[in-house]
Amino acid sequence: MMIVKCENIKKFFPGRKGVGAVKAVDGVSLEIKKGRTFGLVGESGSGKTTLGKIMLGILKPDSGKVVLTAKRTQAIFQDPYNSLDPKMKVFDIISEGLVLKKEPRDSVIKKVDEALELVRLPKNALNKYPHQFSGGERQRIAIGRAVVTHPEFIVCDEPVSSLDVTIQLQILNLLKDIQKRFSITYLFISHDLRAVKFICDEIAVMRQGKIVEEGATEDIYFNPTDPYTRLLLSSVLDVYPLKT
Amino acid sequence: MDILKINDLKTYFHTKEGLVKAVNGVSFNIKKGEVFGLVGESGSGKTLTALSILKLVPPPGKIDGEVLFNGIDILKMGETYLRGIRGSKIAIVFQEPSTSLDPVFTIGYQMMEAIYAHRDLQNRSRARKIALEYLDNVHTPDPERIFHDYPHQLSGGTKQRVMIAMALINSPELLILDEPTTALDVTIQAQILDLLDEIIEREKLSILFISHDFGIIARMCDRMAVMHKGRIVEMGDKADILNDPKEPYTRSLLESVKALV
Numbered sequence: 001m002m003i004v005k006c007e008n009i010k011k012f013f014p015g016r017k018g019v020g021a022v023k024a025v026d027g028v029s030l031e032i033k034k035g036r037t038f039g040l041v042g043e044s045g046s047g048k049t050t051l052g053k054i055m056l057g058i059l060k061p062d063s064g065k066v067v068l069t070a071k072r073t074q075a076i077f078q079d080p081y082n083s084l085d086p087k088m089k090v091f092d093i094i095s096e097g098l099v100l101k102k103e104p105r106d107s108v109i110k111k112v113d114e115a116l117e118l119v120r121l122p123k124n125a126l127n128k129y130p131h132q133f134s135g136g137e138r139q140r141i142a143i144g145r146a147v148v149t150h151p152e153f154i155v156c157d158e159p160v161s162s163l164d165v166t167i168q169l170q171i172l173n174l175l176k177d178i179q180k181r182f183s184i185t186y187l188f189i190s191h192d193l194r195a196v197k198f199i200c201d202e203i204a205v206m207r208q209g210k211i212v213e214e215g216a217t218e219d220i221y222f223n224p225t226d227p228y229t230r231l232l233l234s235s236v237l238d239v240y241p242l243k244t
Numbered sequence: 245m246d247i248l249k250i251n252d253l254k255t256y257f258h259t260k261e262g263l264v265k266a267v268n269g270v271s272f273n274i275k276k277g278e279v280f281g282l283v284g285e286s287g288s289g290k291t292l293t294a295l296s297i298l299k300l301v302p303p304p305g306k307i308d309g310e311v312l313f314n315g316i317d318i319l320k321m322g323e324t325y326l327r328g329i330r331g332s333k334i335a336i337v338f339q340e341p342s343t344s345l346d347p348v349f350t351i352g353y354q355m356m357e358a359i360y361a362h363r364d365l366q367n368r369s370r371a372r373k374i375a376l377e378y379l380d381n382v383h384t385p386d387p388e389r390i391f392h393d394y395p396h397q398l399s400g401g402t403k404q405r406v407m408i409a410m411a412l413i414n415s416p417e418l419l420i421l422d423e424p425t426t427a428l429d430v431t432i433q434a435q436i437l438d439l440l441d442e443i444i445e446r447e448k449l450s451i452l453f454i455s456h457d458f459g460i461i462a463r464m465c466d467r468m469a470v471m472h473k474g475r476i477v478e479m480g481d482k483a484d485i486l487n488d489p490k491e492p493y494t495r496s497l498l499e500s501v502k503a504l505v
Contacts, residue, residue, distance in 0.1 A: 043429035044400075135286070164285040164456060166500040191429060194504040235430040237459030239486055239501055 001034045002069065003153050003185040004055050009064035011050055024050040025061070026209030034152075035183040039200030039217065041190060041232070047209040048189045052155045055187060070153035070185065074146035078158035080138030084130040090141055091126040097149045115148040118178060136167035140174070147178055157189045172199050193236050197221055205229045246312070247418055247450045248274040248297070253309035255289075255296045266292045266305070268474035274418070279444060279451040281465030281482065283458060285497070288471040290454045294420050297452075298330050313418070332362040335411035339423035341403035345395040351406055352391035355379075355413060362414045378409040382439060401432035405439065412443065422454045437463060458501050462486055470494045 011025040024047045032038040040048045053059040055066055056073050074097075077083040084093055094115055098108045116125065119140040130138055139159060146154055156175065160168040172195060178184060190196050196203060197217060204214040205226065213226040224230045255267035267289045274280040284290050296307050299319060311318040313334065318326070330336075338344050346354060355375040356368075365371060372391070379387035382405040395403060404424060411419060421440070425433040437460070444451060453464050461468055462482065469479040470493070478491040489495045 043431065165458075165504065166285065166497060169500045169503055172504075193430070198504050231431055235434040237433075237457070237463050238505055239458045239462045239498070240505060 002031050002067075003034045004032045004070070004187070005065075005067040006030050006051075006055065007065045007067075009051065009054055009061045009066065011047075011054060011059065011061050023047075023209045025054065027064075028206075028209070028211055029064075030204055030211065030214065032153075032185060032187060034185055035179070036201045037179065037186040037188050037199050039188045039190065039196040039203040040206060041193060041196050041203055042206035043191055043232075046206040048191075048206055049157055051206070052157055052187055052189050056155055068153070070151070072149055072151040073153045073155070074149060074151040075155045075157065076139075076142050076146050076159045078161050080130070080135060080142050080162075083142055084138055086130055088129070089126065090121075090128055090130070093130070093141060094126075094145045094148050097145065101149075111148050112144075115144040118147060118181075119144040119174065134167075135163050136170060139163065139167075139171050143171075143174065143178070147182070147184075150182065151184060153185045153187070155187045155189065158191070159188075160195055161190065161192060168195060175199065193221075193232060205232065245276050246273045247276045247314060248452070249310075249312040250293075250297070251310040251312070253293065253296055253307070253311065255292050255301055255305055255307050257305050259304070265474050267296060269309075270471075270474070270476055272469050272476060272479060274450055274452060276450055277448050278467065279453055279465045281461040281468035282452060282454045282471060283456065283461045283468060284471030285456060289474040290456075290471055291422055293471070294336065294422050294452065294454055297420065298334060298336065299326055300330070328362070331358060331411075331416075332414040333416055334418045334420065335414070335416035336420040336422065337404070337407050337411050337424045339426050341400060341407045341427070342395060344407055345403060347395055349394070350391070351379075351393055351395065351398070355391075355406075355410055358410050358413050374413065375409075378413050379406070381412070382406070382409045382443075384409070399432075400428050401435060404428065404436055408436075408439065408443070412447065415447075416449070418450045418452065420452045420454070423456065425460065426455070426457070433460075440464070458486070458498065470497070 007029050009025050009028045013022040013024055015021045028051060040051065042048050050059060054061050056075060091112060095108050095112050098111060121140050160171050163171060176199060179186060188196065188200055200217050203217050203220045204211045207228050213220060213224065213229045220229060224233055251271050253267055253270040257264040257266060270293055282290050292301060295301050297311050299307065301307055307319060352375055356371045359365060359371045359374055376387045376391060379390055384390050384402055384405050425436050428436065455461055465482050467480065468482050468485055469476045472493050478485055478489065478494045485494060489498055
């Protein structure tokens, strides 16, 4: 069963004087199946984030169609320093989505507690502010805020890019666990091929608004056919095997 | 022969919350012509170690210990001496090229400023020629155009090439690279690392290479040290540390790296 389907999506942004229009997304079609993690890989400016926003309905495409069967969607962003309101306590941050939907108070408290436990933060976190947490903990708060509404589809936009590698691994494992328990579908946007390989079932490689290659993670990783995909893969610096 | 020898370097900050020991007794040496890697997670004290070497730690930071550059203790020297060293004998390239360059001056102006600061040369056309030569050395696409460009007109990769050109312009003996490719895309990172390889080979530079990325350290360095909470927990030959880490902390870091390969 598919959760999102994009058909020939185009989104251009008007250029400034002397610069042509920016073809952020230029004719993209793809399908994401329920319970899977779909990786959208590409370098900065390739149109990954714009496409993610279009899938969520935050941006309207110039042309093309998005079919979204998920009723509840959520997003997790790269930088938890920016995505969390510094003046809100963690309880208010996580509960905001429920409060906006006018959930009764006792149900809100129960769901926030569950979300907190899910992302493995201690209970006393609820009365603190974002600046009192480390980067990894803040990303847990952002994930808690996303999962509290029981979404079916989450757009994860570079969720581990600003974290240290040990913390990256923790967050990626947490995302995997959550997916297993609630069969959530992820769109995982990243420029980091290592993280993508770790978590994604399928990958699409984007460049200049277009998908240049798409397929199962293993296939793309071990048998890339597109020259740009090959260039990306050859640019990854592996520590092992080290032959010196 | 050591170009740099650091003995028991301590950089402390007295804050309202108490004493922060950002660098807490670090010792290492860099031999002439060596690429020495300093790896660690964010907050481990890598950058402050680099800043301490040039006595550039912001207040209320207090530096203690010895930083011997060609046998002379930099920390004991006055501002005049330091100004002669910084950007000349010891140059540094930071992570974020857009914040290292001044947005209101052209690239050419900023490069010539660096030349005037350290060379006994006030001849405009001569300085301009040197700047263009160095822009060419780092393989920027069109030196003449870039010379007249403002920083915002350049891509991240080109900006970092400019920063490297500026670092090299006064023929430093020691180059400190603090996460020079972290803000760049992987394909651009690969190009910049190739450029650094070429420069290290050509100029016979000694390098302190700071990074959180074991992949880069593995690619670039001869010897390396692992930093954690202001201390060096393990130091030695690159291959020894990466293939057979002795410290539990290094091991745990490398486990994460391996899981994400």
